[in-house]
Amino acid sequence: MTGQAENSGCGPSRRPRVRDNIQKGAMEFVEQLKSSVQIESVIGEYVRLRKSGANRFTGLCPFHNEKTGSFTVHAAKQFYYCFGCHATGNVVNFVMEMEHVSFFEALKSLSERYGIPMPKRSQYSDEDSKLRAAIHQMHELAQETFRANLNGQPGDAARSYIGRRGLSPETVEQFGLGYSEPSGRALVRLFEQRGFTSGQMEQSGLVGKGEDGSLYGRFRNRLMFPIQNESGKIIAYGGRALSADDKAKYLNSPETPIYKKSQVLYNLHRAKEAIRKEERVILVEGYMDAIGVSSAGFGAVVASCGTALTPQQVQALKRHAPKIAVNFDPDAAGANATERSINLLLQEGMQVRIVELDGGLDPDEYCQQRGAEAYRKRLDMAKGYFFWLADRLRAKHDMHTTEGKVAVLQALLPAVHRISDALERGVIANELAGYIGVDKGMVLDSFRKRAAERHEKALDRPTAAMRPDERMLLSAMFGEAADQMEIIRELRSLESIANFTARRILETVFALNEAGGRVSFEAVNARLEEADQRLLAEAVLREDMEYSAEEVLAALKRVRLSEHQQKTEQLKMRIRELERQGRIGEAMQLMAEQPRPSLIADDASAANRAARRGVQ
Numbered sequence: 001m002t003g004q005a006e007n008s009g010c011g012p013s014r015r016p017r018v019r020d021n022i023q024k025g026a027m028e029f030v031e032q033l034k035s036s037v038q039i040e041s042v043i044g045e046y047v048r049l050r051k052s053g054a055n056r057f058t059g060l061c062p063f064h065n066e067k068t069g070s071f072t073v074h075a076a077k078q079f080y081y082c083f084g085c086h087a088t089g090n091v092v093n094f095v096m097e098m099e100h101v102s103f104f105e106a107l108k109s110l111s112e113r114y115g116i117p118m119p120k121r122s123q124y125s126d127e128d129s130k131l132r133a134a135i136h137q138m139h140e141l142a143q144e145t146f147r148a149n150l151n152g153q154p155g156d157a158a159r160s161y162i163g164r165r166g167l168s169p170e171t172v173e174q175f176g177l178g179y180s181e182p183s184g185r186a187l188v189r190l191f192e193q194r195g196f197t198s199g200q201m202e203q204s205g206l207v208g209k210g211e212d213g214s215l216y217g218r219f220r221n222r223l224m225f226p227i228q229n230e231s232g233k234i235i236a237y238g239g240r241a242l243s244a245d246d247k248a249k250y251l252n253s254p255e256t257p258i259y260k261k262s263q264v265l266y267n268l269h270r271a272k273e274a275i276r277k278e279e280r281v282i283l284v285e286g287y288m289d290a291i292g293v294s295s296a297g298f299g300a301v302v303a304s305c306g307t308a309l310t311p312q313q314v315q316a317l318k319r320h321a322p323k324i325a326v327n328f329d330p331d332a333a334g335a336n337a338t339e340r341s342i343n344l345l346l347q348e349g350m351q352v353r354i355v356e357l358d359g360g361l362d363p364d365e366y367c368q369q370r371g372a373e374a375y376r377k378r379l380d381m382a383k384g385y386f387f388w389l390a391d392r393l394r395a396k397h398d399m400h401t402t403e404g405k406v407a408v409l410q411a412l413l414p415a416v417h418r419i420s421d422a423l424e425r426g427v428i429a430n431e432l433a434g435y436i437g438v439d440k441g442m443v444l445d446s447f448r449k450r451a452a453e454r455h456e457k458a459l460d461r462p463t464a465a466m467r468p469d470e471r472m473l474l475s476a477m478f479g480e481a482a483d484q485m486e487i488i489r490e491l492r493s494l495e496s497i498a499n500f501t502a503r504r505i506l507e508t509v510f511a512l513n514e515a516g517g518r519v520s521f522e523a524v525n526a527r528l529e530e531a532d533q534r535l536l537a538e539a540v541l542r543e544d545m546e547y548s549a550e551e552v553l554a555a556l557k558r559v560r561l562s563e564h565q566q567k568t569e570q571l572k573m574r575i576r577e578l579e580r581q582g583r584i585g586e587a588m589q590l591m592a593e594q595p596r597p598s599l600i601a602d603d604a605s606a607a608n609r610a611a612r613r614g615v616q
């Protein structure tokens with residue numbers, strides 16, 4: 001999952017040479033950034049982390065679908081590692097992965113968020129990043145323009161629409177609403193003045209090209225809703241028509257190099273704090289619904305904006321809260337959209353409730369007309385998804401007959417099977433049987449059949465497993481308590497390093513040590529291939545405690561002992577071979593070379609003592 005082509009400058013030399021100089025400048029900045037930004041707070045913006053050790057934080061992995069947290073952040077050593085999918089990296093890698101941006105864009109984003117000035121010369125390295133930066137700038141300019149329009153004379157009609165929808169000036173301000181003027185020329189002129197090329201403009205999604213080749217603003221005479229990514233940057237727009245002549249009531253930005261529809265949820269960056277606090281998110285359909293519900297005092301609301309919910313969007317929500325209240329429009333289309341979304345939400349293991357509003361009102365209208373208290377009641381009364389679905393089905397079937405009941409059950413079961421947690425699945429099936437009034441045995445039968453077909457996809461584990469001793473030595477080497485130089489010295493004297501799973505890690509340590517002085521975790525990690533970075537991360541996280549010098553010594557002896565045993569075995573085999581061939585003289589000579597076991601007996605018992613203390 002971490003395999004983005006460009007790497008953070010902390011990886012081995014896989015990148016093209018042309019970037020080396022720029023990256024060198026950036027390296028110093030990266031170091032500064034890493035020392036002034038806490039990795040757990042950056043990652044904590046995207047993932048609910050809980051403290052799980054002195055320096056460790058754990059949460060649900062944002063890179064693969066899971067129910068129990070295998071994603072771990074090491075605060076002191078400044079890296080993350082997932083025991084499930086093995087994603088690993090530093091704070092810059094994390095931002096690259098989460099925001100789908102290049103190395104430099106991740107640096108820029110971090111430097112902006114944490115107020116650390118970035119060196120000018122290391123701005124953008126490639127065409128893609130330059131284009132994305134230009135598009136970001138155009139969105140900033142567009143935002144200024146749209147807002148000025150709304151506040152000025154051209155925005156009269158838009159302001160009266162806003163008034164009719166009951167939006168306060170604070171809400172308009174908070175959500176950054178604006179207005180695009182009818183000609184669509186002013187924005188293009190502004191972009192031209194600022195030196196953007198027509199190619200950049202067309203790719204921004206803000207500008208279209210007429211048949212005569214002339215450029216015009218895509219959004220004209222519309223109320224503008226800026227769409228932001230999770231870190232709050234404007235990446236697209238939704239525009240609501242203000243004239244009845246406009247065919248499309250809502251017009252959205254097309255996909256651009258900075259906007260991937262499937263990955264964005266409207267209002268998530270504003271809502272995420274509330275979502276975490278309440279451990280629940282409200283999902284609505286449109287911009288106005290999100291704004292209406294939010295300004296009624298329910299901040300934990302996001303909108304899907306007309307597109308069908310995607311797995312990426314659901315995973316983004318799940319990173320912040322396990323529960324979701326779906327509140328789509330009350331019409332048939334809304335109900336169908338609800339049903340479709342839910343399958344996805346269940347597959348991702350979310351706890352789903354459906355909010356039903358009476359009077360055929362959408363969430364925005366409901367909050368306006370009935371008030372916040374009434375909406376809160378509806379939220380509290382929200383039904384579990386299955387009971388909502390059962391009610392829909394009951395209305396379609398004759399529930400006085402067995403056939404009707406069975407039909408309802410049959411229609412419900414596929415959705416029940418989609419619940420990823422077996423225990424929860426059983427409980428819900430049982431409750432549903434009672435709710436519909438069918439025999440529980442019938443439900444269980446269907447489950448047994450299904451269970452036989454079911455096979456959970458197990459995540460593949462790394463093939464190479466490290467011995468506990470190796471793990472401990474690696475962990476101790478970068479810890480505080482043990483003497484790193486001594487460990488390195490001892491390890492270097494071993495012949496069996498070649499058989500170590502951590503061989504390449506140790507070789508890297510040795511090489512750095514030869515170059516002089518103490519070897520830092522960061523320096524070693526930066527020089528490793530991805531597979532070895534995973535091994536090292538795993539070793540350091542699994543053995544996250546300080547070992548005394550004595551324990552480390554004991555582990556070293558254990559390694560030495562097993563090296564000795566291997567040698568002895570080899571020697572014995574060699575002797576037997578010589579005896580079989582009748583070369584007795586040579587065999588006798590080899591036997592004399594064999595070290596006596598008593599010499600290592602002390603080592604062995606010390607090693608066993610340490611092993612009992614739990615180096616496993």
Ligand SMILES: [Zn+2]
Binds near residue numbers: 063071
């Ligand atoms: Zn993972």
